[in-house]
Amino acid sequence: MKTLIHLIILFFIGLLSAQESFIIKDATVFDGEKVIPKTSILVENGVISKVANSIDKKTTIVDGTGKFLMPxxxxxxxxxxxxxxxxxxxxxxxxxxxxxxxxxxxxxxxxxxxxxxxxxxxxxxxxxxxxxxxxxxxxxxxxxxxxxxxxxxxxxxxxxxxxxxxxxxxxxxxxxxxxxxxxxxxxxxxxxxxxxxxxxxxxxxxxxxxxxxxxxxxxxxxxxxxxxxxxxxxxxxxxxxxxxxxxxxxxxxxxxxxxxxxxxxxxxxxxxxxxxxxxxxxxxxxxxxxxxxxxxxxxxxxxxxxxxxxxxxxxxxxxxxxxxxxxxxxxFELGKIGYLKEGYIADILLLSKNPIEDIKHIDTIESIWKSGQKVATKK
Ligand SMILES: [Zn+2]
The missing domain is CATH 3.20.20.140 (Metal-dependent hydrolases)
Structure with missing residues (x-):
């Protein structure tokens, strides 16, 4: 019985961490330092674990085509x-x-x-x-x-x-x-x-x-x-x-x-x-x-x-x-935030328009993640 409960708990923990992993694919990325065209970001357990041209991993995909990512x-x-x-x-x-x-x-x-x-x-x-x-x-x-x-x-x-x-x-x-x-x-x-x-x-x-x-x-x-x-x-x-x-x-x-x-x-x-x-x-x-x-x-x-x-x-x-x-x-030495780079906390904004082309586009934020978790935004 105990083993069964353990298995059930492990299954749910597995589900939770699976949800925490996702890729935002093919977006224009401002990583806190520079702009990288058409890049993908892998988030695992609340942290950015990879930023690369293409990422090969079976997980949830968020399509970033035509979109803009920033910290x-x-x-x-x-x-x-x-x-x-x-x-x-x-x-x-x-x-x-x-x-x-x-x-x-x-x-x-x-x-x-x-x-x-x-x-x-x-x-x-x-x-x-x-x-x-x-x-x-x-x-x-x-x-x-x-x-x-x-x-x-x-x-x-x-x-x-x-x-x-x-x-x-x-x-x-x-x-x-x-x-x-x-x-x-x-x-x-x-x-x-x-x-x-x-x-x-x-x-x-x-x-x-x-x-x-x-x-x-x-x-x-x-x-x-x-x-x-x-x-x-x-x-x-x-x-x-x-x-x-x-x-x-x-x-x-x-x-x-x-x-x-x-x-x-x-x-x-x-x-x-x-x-x-x-x-x-x-x-x-x-x-x-x-x-x-x-x-x-x-x-x-x-x-x-x-x-x-x-x-x-x-x-x-x-x-x-x-x-x-x-x-x-x-x-202010706030820790591993402020960048979309490997090893940094996955605090990410997804925008529909590029604010580097026009800063007023900063109001086109579509999704917000804090430590890899989606912030429930009310519009
Ligand atoms: Zn003041």
Missing amino acids: AMTNCHVHAWGIPILQQAANAGVLNLLDMHGVEPYQGMMKSYKDSTNYARFFVAGYAATAPDGHGTQYGFPVPTLTKPEDAVKFIADRIKAGVDHIKIIVEPWKPTLSHETVKAIIDEGHKNKKKVVAHVSKMNDGYQVLNNNADGLVHIWRDLAMPENQLQQLAKEKEFFVIPTLLVSIEAQKQRTKKSPEEIATITAFLKKEVKRLYDAGIPILAGTDPPNLNINYGTDLYKELILISEAGIPNEEVLKGATSYPADK
């Missing part, structure tokens, strides 16, 4: 409180959300959905570093604050204890803000603890200083002045960093919060795009993030709008897609 996307700047958010993101092909300041006790619960098919993974900064009464303290939940460089050790130790994935610092002079000395101490302490450290800035000079102090990235682009070319070139040469420009939220803020004329908004939009293009030309990776729920931006499809804006800035579409796939995986 699932990451939104590099969100604030999230609640499980439905993770579903909204996954439903749009955004399988990873990078939190940039939130309520730590909530975040562990949200992170625990990382292996659930219909939910995005959640990577967190925990509480952002800010000054007493500084930006980030006004959202109705208590946050720890820092006043001097010596506070950095305890601040980072507490974040590590809370299980954060990266560190976020706020430099925002419209309220009391951290000194650059304190910011530098936080960056150094974060690095000592092997964490990536990113910063919120709104002024060019603050951006320049935090990058000079070795921040790994900025989570907004400055909105006041163009960075002088010699400073930009110096940073590009001496430092390694990325920028998440959050164009959509910056432009929406102009539209929704100020009484600026359409002409003034067009001027600011052009300025922001030009700075993004200058960063790209200097060799700086541009990553995609939208800062929801600010200005009613959603956690899913609004990321497409950010990609369109980055493309309009003059960034080649392949590079735009990297900014939502392989770059976040590399820069």
Whole structure:
């Protein structure tokens, strides 16, 4: 009897793993790095086990003829409180959300959905570093604050204890803000603890200083002045960093919060795009993030709008897609995601139209797989 039960169990396990194996055949593939025409991908047990011209294996075939495959996307700047958010993101092909300041006790619960098919993974900064009464303290939940460089050790130790994935610092002079000395101490302490450290800035000079102090990235682009070319070139040469420009939220803020004329908004939009293009030309990776729920931006499809804006800035579409796939995986060290390559987790988007030909095609996603499992999308 026992043997029979074992056999039945083995049969069902066999069935399950058989379902987990499939080939997507003859698609155009953006693998996170480059475009490969007419290629097939074999997925086994949630992992991409082969990418090749032709794959000889008896398993389920998904016809990819005329279709486009790319890695699932990451939104590099969100604030999230609640499980439905993770579903909204996954439903749009955004399988990873990078939190940039939130309520730590909530975040562990949200992170625990990382292996659930219909939910995005959640990577967190925990509480952002800010000054007493500084930006980030006004959202109705208590946050720890820092006043001097010596506070950095305890601040980072507490974040590590809370299980954060990266560190976020706020430099925002419209309220009391951290000194650059304190910011530098936080960056150094974060690095000592092997964490990536990113910063919120709104002024060019603050951006320049935090990058000079070795921040790994900025989570907004400055909105006041163009960075002088010699400073930009110096940073590009001496430092390694990325920028998440959050164009959509910056432009929406102009539209929704100020009484600026359409002409003034067009001027600011052009300025922001030009700075993004200058960063790209200097060799700086541009990553995609939208800062929801600010200005009613959603956690899913609004990321497409950010990609369109980055493309309009003059960034080649392949590079735009990297900014939502392989770059976040590399820069934030998220593990084996962000690429459609052998050995990587099978987080795959199947699109009916090619977004490298026109970035607006990013909204033609037909199927989404997370770890080789089909995400149940509702249209
Ligand atoms: Zn934010």
